[in-house]
Amino acid sequence: MSDPVSTKPTIRMMRLTTRLRINGPVLQAVLLSAKMRDYGYETQLIGGNPPSEETDVMERAASYGVEPVVMPGLTQTLNPLTLVSLVRELADMMRTYQPHIVHTHTTTAGFLGRLAARIAGVPVIVHTLHVYPFEGYYNRVTTSIFILLERFGARLSDSIITLSEGLRRQLTESYPITRKQRIIVLPLGLDLTPYTQMKRHRGHFREAYGIPDNVPLIGIIGQLLPVKNHALFLQAAQIVKVTVPDAHFVIIGDGEQRPMLERRAQALGLEGHITFTSWIEDVAAAYSDMDLLVNSSHNEGTPLPLIEALAAGCPVVATHVGGIPDLLDGGRLGALVSPNDPQALAEAIVHTLQTDYDPQPAREAMVNRYAVERLAQDLDSLYRGLLAKKGVTFPVETKEPLSSH
Structure with a gap:
């Protein structure tokens, strides 16, 4: 050329x-x-x-x-x-x-x-x-x-x-x-403008998937691969549902483990409380409507969904692996839990849902760094x-x- x-x-x-x-x-x-x-x-x-x-x-x-x-x-x-x-x-x-x-x-x-x-x-x-x-x-x-x-x-x-x-x-x-x-x-x-300028709880994502406006919505985004450990997310969801019976869970993404994860969700009694969306084009709408984003991976570098969610004003809970502790300032910008501990993940989810959240410190940190x-x-x-x-x-x-x- x-x-x-x-x-x-x-x-x-x-x-x-x-x-x-x-x-x-x-x-x-x-x-x-x-x-x-x-x-x-x-x-x-x-x-x-x-x-x-x-x-x-x-x-x-x-x-x-x-x-x-x-x-x-x-x-x-x-x-x-x-x-x-x-x-x-x-x-x-x-x-x-x-x-x-x-x-x-x-x-x-x-x-x-x-x-x-x-x-x-x-x-x-x-x-x-x-x-x-x-x-x-x-x-x-x-x-x-x-x-x-x-x-x-x-x-x-x-x-x-x-x-x-x-x-x-x-x-x-x-x-x-x-x-x-x-x-x-x-x-x-990253281009974080679509997330920083977005209003919270617009309702577009919930409406598209038939999720009620008044229930806590906990999501996870990523390829459905073993390293992402969606099975841990499902185990924690089962525990959360005991304390927060109207909670709804959403898995955004697709991959080789989807059939297995759908069977696991059913076996854990999550039918009616969980939605698999596959990949979606307007992920910003999902961040707007989520009350909490989870990362349950065995290993990560610097996961985009955590950055985007925090820029959008959505709180996060994540496993203490890879580059996540640096991203979350050791837990200052989002809850960190040990990997492979569904009880700890569930407790962090419930605690975050029940705590007043100020999105501004995390949003400013994401814009300044990323x-x-x-x-x-x-x-x-x-x-x-x-x-x-x-x-x-x-x-x-x-x-x-x-x-x-």
């Missing part, structure tokens, strides 16, 4: 992620592909085929003026022949596009993209680890392979980004991937610094002063 006609030099970037699905890494990649234009960057976003049930990720990208390039083979595969073919294909794409920077997200895309970038002679290579991928996601053999891939990829990287200080500690102490000095902490950057403008500025400084070390410099883009939220 040739340079666009412009009076200023453009920094070309190739951004890679694995599958184009509705999750934190992909949404972050889409938003940054759009936002970094303001700082003089042109981005080619590459990802694997979206799952059939999540086609709206392409619509979300289009709404930001981003057109991802789909590589059908770019999935979480460990097939050596497939990996070699993908590296060759990516290296060819990089030689054609000639990016100044390759920035990868997720382990598989991170390994393939960084190796291809080194082969293609890309000046700067950056990788973001959004989650701690070595607990709760894969079996022991697969986990060991991914640890080796991350260690190898770290040697190819000019910089590695994590989303929280806790995640950096884990990556340098529990399963050392690289030295602490080579990892920079940059929290997520607004996309802050991340774009931080990344611009990082990218230009790394390019300068390689002898590649560009004039700095000037921007109008930001309006306050």
Whole structure:
């Protein structure tokens, strides 16, 4: 691809992620592909085929003026022949596009993209680890392979980004991937305006799913996968229902465990008290109508639903895992409970429902930490610094002063 006609030099970037699905890494990649234009960057976003049930990720990208390039083979595969073919294909794409920077997200895309970038002679290579991928996601053999891939990829990287200080500690102490000095902490950057400007309890979500206006509504959002531990949410719901008999529970998302979870809900006597919605387009409406959002995962990086819910004024309860304690300031911004303890989770849910909640401290914290403008500025400084070390410099883009939220 040739340079666009412009009076200023453009920094070309190739951004890679694995599958184009509705999750934190992909949404972050889409938003940054759009936002970094303001700082003089042109981005080619590459990802694997979206799952059939999540086609709206392409619509979300289009709404930001981003057109991802789909590589059908770019999935979480460990097939050596497939990996070699993908590296060759990516290296060819990089030689054609000639990016100044390759920035990868997720382990598989991170390994393939960084190796291809080194082969293609890309000046700067950056990788973001959004989650701690070595607990709760894969079996022991697969986990060991991914640890080796991350260690190898770290040697190819000019910089590695994590989303929280806790995640950096884990990556340098529990399963050392690289030295602490080579990892920079940059929290997520999100467009939180739809949530901060939203009114509470509008009723649109409850009306759509036939949930009464006057009952406590407790929700959970995410892929229905083992690591998300929805079974714990259901166990806690059964206990909560004893104390709060009119409580209603909603599970937003889809995935391989849905049939099992539906059977479990019925076995726990939750029929009539729980709604499975699958994926929904207007998640803001759900935050508006929820009285509480729960995260019950075995492991997490920096989960988007918690940030969005707090920005929307909805209180949260979450398990003390991964990057969640950092996100919630050790419990100041939301209740933290031990993982795999349904009684503790249920008690935290009931206590939160019965306590007057002031949403302003958490809302302000989310905007200050996770607004996309802050991340774009931080990344611009990082990218230009790394390019300068390689002898590649560009004039700095000037921007109008930001309006306050």
